Amino acid sequence: xxxxxxxxxxxxxxxxxxxxxxxxxxxxxxWGFITALFIPTGWWPNESLAALVGPMIKxxxxxxxxxxxxxxxxxxxxxxxxxxxxxxxxxxxxxxxxLGAMIAGPLGAVAIREFDKRIHHRIKPGFEMLVNNFSLGxxxxxxxxxxxxxxxxxxxxxxxxxGSGVGWIVEQGLLPLVSIIVEPxxxxxxxxxxxxxxxxxxxxxxxxxxxxxxxxxIETNPGPGLGVLLAYMxxxxxxxxxxxxxxxxxxxLGGIHEIYFPYVLMKPRLIIAVIGxxxxxxxxxxxxxxxxxxxxxxxxxxxEILMSTKGMGVVLTLASIAVAAAVSFAxxxxxxxxxxxxxxxxxxxxxxxxxxxxxxxxMAAPVADQAGAYENVKRIIVACxxxxxxxxMGASVxxxxxxxxxxxxxxxxxxxxxxxxxxxxxxxxxxxxRAQQKLPSALxxxxxxxxxxxxxxxxxxKLV
Amino acid sequence: xxxxxxxxxxWLDFPGTAREEIIQNICFKLKDIGKTDDPSxxxxxxxxxxxxxxxxxxxxxxxxxxxxxxxxxxxxxFIRVADPDLTWHGNSENxxxxxxxxxxxxxxxxxxxxxxxxxxGALALLIRTPDVTSVWKVAEDAEVIQKSLNFTLS
Numbered sequence: 001x002x003x004x005x006x007x008x009x010x011x012x013x014x015x016x017x018x019x020x021x022x023x024x025x026x027x028x029x030x031w032g033f034i035t036a037l038f039i040p041t042g043w044w045p046n047e048s049l050a051a052l053v054g055p056m057i058k059x060x061x062x063x064x065x066x067x068x069x070x071x072x073x074x075x076x077x078x079x080x081x082x083x084x085x086x087x088x089x090x091x092x093x094x095x096x097x098x099l100g101a102m103i104a105g106p107l108g109a110v111a112i113r114e115f116d117k118r119i120h121h122r123i124k125p126g127f128e129m130l131v132n133n134f135s136l137g138x139x140x141x142x143x144x145x146x147x148x149x150x151x152x153x154x155x156x157x158x159x160x161x162x163g164s165g166v167g168w169i170v171e172q173g174l175l176p177l178v179s180i181i182v183e184p185x186x187x188x189x190x191x192x193x194x195x196x197x198x199x200x201x202x203x204x205x206x207x208x209x210x211x212x213x214x215x216x217x218i219e220t221n222p223g224p225g226l227g228v229l230l231a232y233m234x235x236x237x238x239x240x241x242x243x244x245x246x247x248x249x250x251x252x253l254g255g256i257h258e259i260y261f262p263y264v265l266m267k268p269r270l271i272i273a274v275i276g277x278x279x280x281x282x283x284x285x286x287x288x289x290x291x292x293x294x295x296x297x298x299x300x301x302x303x304e305i306l307m308s309t310k311g312m313g314v315v316l317t318l319a320s321i322a323v324a325a326a327v328s329f330a331x332x333x334x335x336x337x338x339x340x341x342x343x344x345x346x347x348x349x350x351x352x353x354x355x356x357x358x359x360x361x362x363m364a365a366p367v368a369d370q371a372g373a374y375e376n377v378k379r380i381i382v383a384c385x386x387x388x389x390x391x392x393m394g395a396s397v398x399x400x401x402x403x404x405x406x407x408x409x410x411x412x413x414x415x416x417x418x419x420x421x422x423x424x425x426x427x428x429x430x431x432x433x434r435a436q437q438k439l440p441s442a443l444x445x446x447x448x449x450x451x452x453x454x455x456x457x458x459x460x461x462k463l464v
Numbered sequence: 465x466x467x468x469x470x471x472x473x474x475w476l477d478f479p480g481t482a483r484e485e486i487i488q489n490i491c492f493k494l495k496d497i498g499k500t501d502d503p504s505x506x507x508x509x510x511x512x513x514x515x516x517x518x519x520x521x522x523x524x525x526x527x528x529x530x531x532x533x534x535x536x537x538x539x540x541x542f543i544r545v546a547d548p549d550l551t552w553h554g555n556s557e558n559x560x561x562x563x564x565x566x567x568x569x570x571x572x573x574x575x576x577x578x579x580x581x582x583x584x585g586a587l588a589l590l591i592r593t594p595d596v597t598s599v600w601k602v603a604e605d606a607e608v609i610q611k612s613l614n615f616t617l618s
Contacts (some may be wrong), residue, residue, distance in 0.1 A: 058539040238550075243482045250488060252505050258511040259484055262553065276549065354541040385516050389529035389565060393521060396585035397592075413581055430517040451588065 003244030020069040020102055021196035025297045027064055028200060032294015032307055033054045043310050057208045062090050064099035065201075069105030077116065077132070078109030081140045085111075088144035092152025096208060099162075100147075100155035107151075108143040115139055159205075166202065175214070175286050179278030182219055184271055187261050195219040200295045201280070212291030212309050217281070220299035223321040224277030225251050225260035225326025228270055232263055235333045240266060255300025269335050277328025284323045288444030290316035372426075372441075374462040379410045381422040382450070383435055383443075387415030394426065401460045403452075409463065424459075437462060469540055469613045474496055474606040478562070479547040483553045486545060487511065487528060490564050494539055499566075505534035508568065520552040520559065523591040527584065529565040531577070538576050539566045540583065542609060544600065561600060563587055 021028075034056070036042050038049040063083050070082015085108025089100035097104075115135055123131045147398045169175055185194055195218075203215035229251060232244035240263060247259045250385065285291070296303035304321065308314040382398060384391035391413035399411040414420075416431060419439040427435045429446040436444050447455050475493065480486035487510050489501035500506045509532040513519070519528045543562040552559045565584070567576045590596050596612055603609050 114490070239481050243485050246485060246488070250504075250507075256504055256508055256511075258508055259488075261511075261515070262484060291499070298508075385513060385532050386529060386567075386577065387585050388531075388577040389527045389593060390521065390568065391519075392581035392584035393527065393588035395581075396588040399585075413585075415577075428517045449520070449522050451592070453592075 011223075015105075016072070016101060017196070017198070019072055020065050020105065021200055023068050023293060024064040025196065025200070027056075028062060028204060028295050028312055029307075031204070032292075035207065035211065036293035036307070036309070037231040047362045050197060053208070057096045059090060061204060062097045065098060065379050066105030066108070069102060070109035070372065071119035071340050073106050073109035074113035074116070076110050077136055079114040080136060081108035081143065082106065084108060084140035085143040085147045088147025088149075089152040089155060092148045093156040093159075095156060095159055096201075097152070097155065097159075098203050098204065099159050100152060100235035102201075103155065104143075104147045108140060108147075111143050112139050129313055146368055162202075170214075170286070173286065175218075176279035176282040178218060179275050179282060183224060183274040186219065186257065187264050187271065187274075195295070195299075196297075200297075203292075203295060203313070204442075209292070210291070212283070212293050212313070214285050214291045216295050216307065216378045216425055217285050217290070217317070218278075218302075218319065218449055220255075220296045220304065221278065221281045221321055222252050222299050222301060222304070223256065223281050223324025223326075224274040224328040226321075227277050227325040227330075228260055228263055228273055228332045229327045230325065231273070231332030231336050235337050252301055255298030255303055267335060267339055269339070270332055273328045273335060276331045277324040278431060280327035281320045281324030284320045285316070288320075290320060292317065315366075351402060362389065377409055377423040377463055379412070379422045380412045380426065382411070382426045383416045383419055384413070384428065384431065384450075385416060387413055387418060390428065390450045391415075394447070397451060397453065398426075398456045398459070399430060401456050402463075405460050405464055407460070407463055426459075465583075467612055469542055471606055471610055473539065473541040474543075474609050475541065476544045476603070476606060476609075478543045479546055481547050483514070483526070483549075483550075484511070486543070486550070486562060487514075488543065490543065490562075494535070494541075494566075499537060499539045500535050500603065502534045504534065506530075506532060509534060514553065518553050520557070521588075521591070522557065524558060524560040525563065525587075525591045526552045526559045526561075527563045527565070527587070529567075529580070529584075531569055532568045533569050535566040535568050537568065538580070539564070540580070541565075542613060544603075544609075561591070561597070 007258070028439050031053070034049065034052050037044050038046040039053060040050070042050075063086055067079045067083040067259025069077035070085075074081070082105035085104040086101045089104040090097045112135070119131070120133070143346070169178070182194055199215040199218050203213035206213035206215060226248060229244045229248040231241050233248065236244060236312065244263065247263070250256050250259045264274060273448040291309065292304070293309055294307045296307045301321065304317050305314055308317040380398065382391040382395040390400045395411050395413035402409050402411055416427065416438055419435060422439060422442045424445060425435050425439055425442045426445045426447055428450065429448065432444055446460070466503060478486065478489065480489050488507055491500065491507045491510070494500045494506065495503045510528055510530045513530045514528060519526050521527050541564040543564065545562060548558070550559050551557065565580050567580060590613070599612060600609055
């Protein structure tokens with residue numbers, strides 16, 4: 001359970017960080033292009049246009065992040081409060097305040113949200129606009145001052161410490177070891193969180209100083225994934241082999257890395273291959289001093305080329321992708337060939353299929369089953385991520401059974417994030433930890449497959 | 465109910481031998497009919513949702529669905545796959561029908577999601593009715609499937 005909670009927590013934090021940066025990636029790319037083109041060492045040096053570079057990274061990009069972070073918390077009012085608070089953090093230090101914006105934006109929005117929650121319903125008719133405008137102005141002014149006096153200096157110290165830590169890793173030649181964390185995290189769909197939540201801001205900071213950054217190449221290098229897919233194409237067999245051709249095009253040309261994740265999950269030992277490929281690519285870039293001027297998003301070969309530096313940059317970037325792909329391919333081919341011949345893997349595969357089958361049949365055990373928990377139940381929520389597909393189908397099946405049993409129980413479906421009051425919450429096993437965090441007071445039951453009639457029959461028996 | 469399954473969103477004998485390929489082809493088809501301008505972004509969002517938990521629903525059916533910025537208007541598609549051996553990401557049971565739904569993020573999302581919930585609720589009953597699914601399996605005309613779906617959904 002602790003491991004599940006940790007995973008949920010990391011995913012949630014990652015999603016939050018990347019959600020602040022991802023909508024603004026276009027601005028990062030615009031800044032990257034302007035930098036690449038017009039700085040003194042750029043493709044077409046232009047002193048006038050290069051004047052855009054500094055203000056964009058110091059003000060525009062952090063403000064966009066703060067604005068977006070605020071909007072996530074409390075819509076338009078949160079966005080404005082977030083931007084104002086971020087301004088306080090920005091002017092408090094002389095470094096680009098990406099980390100500060102990620103903290104200040106949401107905090108400013110929380111302040112105005114809490115005010116609205118307590119005061120909004122008490123406003124006399126006709127005074128709404130007056131109260132709304134002045135409350136936002138006053139509260140945001142206060143949070144901006146807090147941002148300037150407290151948050152900014154703290155974040156500056158933290159940012160410098162982080163920068164020094166990363167700098168030390170680079171100086172010691174240990175940067176390739178980052179792949180040991182990054183590549184497995186990608187497979188857990190934390191790729192955007194890592195890239196846009198961590199490396200894009202760090203890269204922007206480094207790029208503003210040195211005109212390029214190796215951080216942009218850590219998560220985005222398509223080489224490791226390409227190596228896995230090439231190995232499936234050349235030494236794999238069956239559906240995986242056939243589909244690897246199409247997947248490699250989507251991955252390499254389209255930059256959709258998610259498409260290779262299932263190929264790694266099919267044979268988890270392939271994680272070694274992508275780690276190896278990632279390390280090789282990073283080592284190459286570190287030795288050659290290669291970096292990109294802006295974030296290549298998505299991580300397609302075209303984006304990598306476009307964001308490469310002038311001169312040998314394109315060649316070095318392509319070479320780093322080739323190196324990563326070659327190493328990943330060699331390890332993957334070895335693993336795939338070995339697993340086809342290995343009897344133990346066949347048995348493991350059978351076990352995995354059996355486990356999946358059991359899960360699909362809803363044999364997952366409830367996570368909480370207290371005495372008396374099924375008494376006086378008034379409301380059951382079937383919940384899933386979006387609250388419109390799987391949960392709606394499950395609620396439909398359960399609702400019919402509850403109706404047939406003539407029970408006076410409301411059965412509805414919701415997104416986990418919208419969970420409110422309920423006596424029992426039913427979720428698929430992978431999502432139960434999230435649901436428990438959202439509504440700890442309810443009895444939480446895990447189900448393998450939302451359409452499992454037997455599960456609902458058992459539940460109705462307990463409810464009668 | 466505002467959302468119905470349109471004739472142009474019923475695709476029979478759909479190509480694809482794996483979940484990823486099916487979803488990829490759905491994204492391209494949605495671009496063809498003007499539902500999305502960014503099939504790659506849409507694919508990414510769907511796969512992120514699939515990564516949370518599989519949308520295999522049993523009864524030969526998978527229901528990939530997503531709330532996304534990469535869809536221009538609500539999309540609800542019924543797909544009968546061509547590959548008789550298709551399975552849905554690790555499940556040992558075959559998948560013949562894929563019911564896909566995408567809802568745009570935004571102010572109206574709550575309303576649209578409520579409608580989609582009703583649709584999937586009705587679908588839950590349909591796919592457990594062998595008389596219906598046996599018709600879906602052999603129908604040569606999309607209109608037959610459209611009528612059976614919209615009759616129940618209405």
